[in-house]
Amino acid sequence: MTRRAIVEIGHPVLRQRAREVPREELRSTRVQQLIDDMIETMRAANGAGLAANQVGETLRVAVVEVSEGNPRYPYKPPIPLTVIVNPTIEPLEGETAQINEGCLSVPNLRGEVPRHLRISLRYFDRHGVEHEELRSGLTAGTFQHEVDHLDGTLFVDRVADPRTLSTWAEFERFRRDDFLARAAAIVERFGS
Numbered sequence: 001m002t003r004r005a006i007v008e009i010g011h012p013v014l015r016q017r018a019r020e021v022p023r024e025e026l027r028s029t030r031v032q033q034l035i036d037d038m039i040e041t042m043r044a045a046n047g048a049g050l051a052a053n054q055v056g057e058t059l060r061v062a063v064v065e066v067s068e069g070n071p072r073y074p075y076k077p078p079i080p081l082t083v084i085v086n087p088t089i090e091p092l093e094g095e096t097a098q099i100n101e102g103c104l105s106v107p108n109l110r111g112e113v114p115r116h117l118r119i120s121l122r123y124f125d126r127h128g129v130e131h132e133e134l135r136s137g138l139t140a141g142t143f144q145h146e147v148d149h150l151d152g153t154l155f156v157d158r159v160a161d162p163r164t165l166s167t168w169a170e171f172e173r174f175r176r177d178d179f180l181a182r183a184a185a186i187v188e189r190f191g192s
Contacts, residue, residue, distance in 0.1 A: 001040040004055040018060045018150045023128045046072045051149030062146040075183040087123035091116040099141045100179040101155045110171045112164035115141035137190030
C-alpha cells in the first residue's frame with residue numbers, strides 16, 4: 001500500500017464528476033491497488049472517508065471508516081471500513097440537520113452543512129457485491145459527504161450560511177461545544 005497525496009481545493013479534479021467503474025475494471029489490479037492506497041491514505045490523515053477524486057482519480061470509488069478515538073472526529077460513531085463503488089444515495093424523509101464538517105481536501109476549514117438524517121445507500125463493494133443499506137444520523141452525513149466528492153461537490157458548496165465557516169482552531173474555541181451537544185443528540189437519537 002502507498003500513501004497518496006491528497007489534492008486540495010482549487011485542483012480541477014475535485015470539480016469533476018467521477019465515472020462509473022465497470023465490474024471488470026473493479027477487479028483489475030490497478031483499481032484494487034487504488035482502493036488499498038486510499039485506505040492507507042485516509043487512515044494516515046485521520047480522515048472519516050476519502051473519495052478517489054481526492055487522490056486525483058476520477059473513478060466512483062470512496063472509502064469510509066471511523067475508528068473510536070479518531071482525533072479529527074471524536075464525536076462520530078464508529079463505522080467499520082466500507083468501500084463504496086458506484087454509490088447512489090436516496091434521502092428518506094425530509095429531515096435534515098446542520099452538521100459541522102471538515103475535509104482533507106479543504107485543510108483547516110470547517111462549516112455547517114445541511115445533511116439528510118436518513119438515507120438509502122446503494123453501492124458495490126470492492127468485490128463487486130451489491131449492497132443496499134439504510135444509514136442514519138451522523139453516519140448518513142459522512143456517506144453524503146463522500147458521494148458529493150464523486151459528483152464534484154465540496155462541502156463548502158453546501159454551506160448555506162458562510163458565517164459558519166471557521167478554521168479548526170476557531171471551531172475548537174467558539175463552536176465546538178454547541179456542535180458537540182447537537183452531535184450527541186443525533187447520536188442518542190439514531191445511534192449512528
